[in-house]
Amino acid sequence: MTNKIGFYCDDKEINENTETIAVEKPEVKARKSLVSIRFEKNNRVLSYYNDKFDLHKGDIVFVDGKLEGERGFVEEVNYNFKIKLSDYKKVVVLADTTVKGRFFFAGDYFISFDKSVIPYEKVITWLKPPVVDEEEIVVSNEDEEGFLLEKDISELKVPYNVKEKGIDYYLDGRVIYLSVDGDTGKAIVDGTNIYEIEFTYKNGEVSNFICDCYCNYACKHIVAVIMQLKNILKNIEENYKEEYRDYFSAVTSYELFKVTRSYNKKGSITFN
Template sequence: MAFKIGFTADHKRTQCEESAYQARQHTDAPHPSVVQVYFESRDRSWTYYNDRFDLHEGDLVYVEGKLEGVRGRVVEISYNFRIKLADYKRVIAVADTAVHGEFYVAGSHFVTFDRAAIPAEKAALWFMAPDKPEDEYASGQDETSFPLSDLKAMKAPNPAVERGLAYFVKDMVRYLCVDGTKGRAIVEGSRAYEVNFTYCGGEVSGLTCSCFCGGSCKHEVAAMMQLKNTLELIEKNYAEVYRRSGYFAAVPKETLFSFTVDGMERGRLTL
């Protein structure tokens, strides 16, 4: 079963607001504003200064300050203001939740074979704040590999296997993609972590997770379980489409709709 899905959404505007909005669409320049941002995890709203983006109500954003790294939603915008900048923290990133493309049902997930539908860089901002300029990372990997058909070969400790299974069952692998041989997953528990791996000829290698846990962790276990399950469904139902593209991305049904539909007052869905 396949269907095309595409969303466009704006908040309702008065005639004057609509004229101002249309005028802003003709420039790529940010539109300075003071915005109210609601943080669901805190069940509170705070006010921030925005001088980097042309924000709209419903946008998902990240801010600096005490709530750095916590995702919030813009609920109110003011373009007429005079503030003391030292008293306000800024909006530092906005997530692009516009999705256009063809998706296929694959168990609890939607799968797309279109690289432009939900690129990994776009999906990452749905769950994780962008890196700061001063952030530095180091990584390394050995030459070990294991067959995806036998996840026991991961040699993950029992607690990691049990927790990873629970994450998999609860659809906490929020995003998964394989492009050629390079794979990437986002697993969300107490926070979101990124899992990277190489998949070639049924073998997985170079498996790492940003939780920096020694040995195989629950996020890696959950990601591999989801990879195995998704590839089995693709092979059963959409093998030729996958072979032609050499790419797939998978997102839980609930996740796709919650990010692309929730908070939107206009849109279109074609089945």
């Protein structure tokens, strides 16, 4: 199937010939507001004070206080209020949810072969706030055996229960995002937390997996990523061989629509 989808979330025309499709959000002046934010994890709506951004309904934000690190969707913005500042926690991060470019269908995923459309650095901001004052992290991935993707997952050397859980994660569509840029693969998995995974993909083989769940063995997140990668590469091989050079990124259609539906934006979708 070679259906194509145009997905524009901006009121400006796209000029496909330019290389500057990834336009940064223009610097907008902050507008003080009291905002109702819905947190998807517990589906609670709470009020926060904002003096850093010009917020709109549908924006993805992160706050300080008890719900630090949980993503929230702005439900309502109020500009007229009188509050005691000490009564309120604040909005500290606004995610960049502008998406412009061309996507290709791949099951429950949308694929892009253009690096500027859904780069990892942008998609991760939809899911977790930037880390500040991170502890010293030691990364080592020596001596790891690779796994040929053409092999059956049953041949992957991980404990049975880890494999089973990983396959469940894969089937549940928990691999929200996956990209391969040259030899470098990256993925985002929605588990107990949002986990970031890096790996090497070369000559049909994956290796050097690092997952930031801090497991000291191959975890279920890695199993899920291997399954999803197999699946997407198969789809690309069957449908979009000419489009794939040395880069693709894929995001679940569910996540893409959830994030880009921001109520304040103009947008259109074209099926042809």
